[in-house]
Amino acid sequence: xxxxxxxxxxxxxxxxxxxxxxxxxxxxTSITVNKDDLNSNRSKTIYLNTNGVHxxxxxxxxxxxxxxxxxxxxxxxxxxxxxxxxxxFYLNTPTWNDLTFKNAISAMFLNSNTLIHLTKLSRKHPxxxxxxxxxxxxxxxxxxxxxxxxxxxxxxxxILENKGYAFNDDFYKANGxxxxxxxCNSWVNSAFKESGLKSCYWTPFDFGVINKYKD
Numbered sequence: 001x002x003x004x005x006x007x008x009x010x011x012x013x014x015x016x017x018x019x020x021x022x023x024x025x026x027x028x029t030s031i032t033v034n035k036d037d038l039n040s041n042r043s044k045t046i047y048l049n050t051n052g053v054h055x056x057x058x059x060x061x062x063x064x065x066x067x068x069x070x071x072x073x074x075x076x077x078x079x080x081x082x083x084x085x086x087x088x089f090y091l092n093t094p095t096w097n098d099l100t101f102k103n104a105i106s107a108m109f110l111n112s113n114t115l116i117h118l119t120k121l122s123r124k125h126p127x128x129x130x131x132x133x134x135x136x137x138x139x140x141x142x143x144x145x146x147x148x149x150x151x152x153x154x155x156x157x158x159i160l161e162n163k164g165y166a167f168n169d170d171f172y173k174a175n176g177x178x179x180x181x182x183x184c185n186s187w188v189n190s191a192f193k194e195s196g197l198k199s200c201y202w203t204p205f206d207f208g209v210i211n212k213y214k215d
Contacts, residue, residue: 021180029208031201033193044138047128048188048210049081055188055206056083057145058121058128065142071157073170077120082145084187086178087113090171091163114174115160116149121168129210133197140195148187150175180204 047058058081061069072080133141149157150173158173176182183204192199192209200208 025202025204028201029203029205032198032212033201034196034198036198041134042132044133044135046131046133046138046141047079047124048131048213049125049128050206050210053206054083054085055185055209056081056117056119057141057188057191058082059138059141063138065139065146068142068146071159072118073159074120077122077168079121079124081117081119081121083117083119083184084114084148084174084176085117085184087115089178090115090117091160112178114176114178116145116172116174117169118172119169129213131197131213133195137195137197141191141197144191144194148174148176185209 044063045060046063049056049058058079060079061074061077064080074080152158160171160173163171176187178184181204185206185208186202186204189199189203189209198212200212203209
């Protein structure tokens with residue numbers, strides 16, 4: 001009887017976890033940090049883009065610091081898009097049709113290696129969400145993204161050769177471990193928070209940060 005009660009409690013706990021997680025996530029997403037400073041000279045512009053689930057930060061080439069650009073495979077691109085996420089998920093789940101229960105559980109609950117997904121773009125897209133910021137915030141954002149790259153013993157970024165989805169993207173080894181607490185979208189949120197930009201207290205959702213910049 002005691003074993004049965006334990007099993008039932010375990011099952012109930014497993015079933016309740018998504019509900020509790022969602023409620024906490026929505027509550028913390030609604031809390032805004034780094035509210036706009038009306039006296040700030042926001043002369044710079046970056047962008048946010050989402051595929052409906054995964055959020056990326058897009059910066060014009062002219063606004064990217066030399067240290068961040070160093071070692072990236074580039075030609076004549078105008079914008080660079082940066083995303084961060086689980087290595088196994090990135091490489092083995094290029095579309096949602098490729099998603100498996102094993103990959104999802106592994107990404108959310110097990111310590112896992114991470115990658116920076118770099119996409120090189122030749123033009124601005126109308127669906128991108130605009131974020132205005134000042135030069136100091138832009139500098140901090142550059143440094144946050146740079147520090148997310150894993151470096152080899154010689155201080156160079158580590159590219160995964162021939163692993164991109166198309167001709168204009170690459171994957172690089174990243175710092176940090178993916179989990180249900182630190183997701184691809186919470187990485188973007190942390191980038192904004194540490195750069196002094198308007199952001200959520202914490203969020204695992206793509207809409208969390210984007211909604212802070214809606215009119």
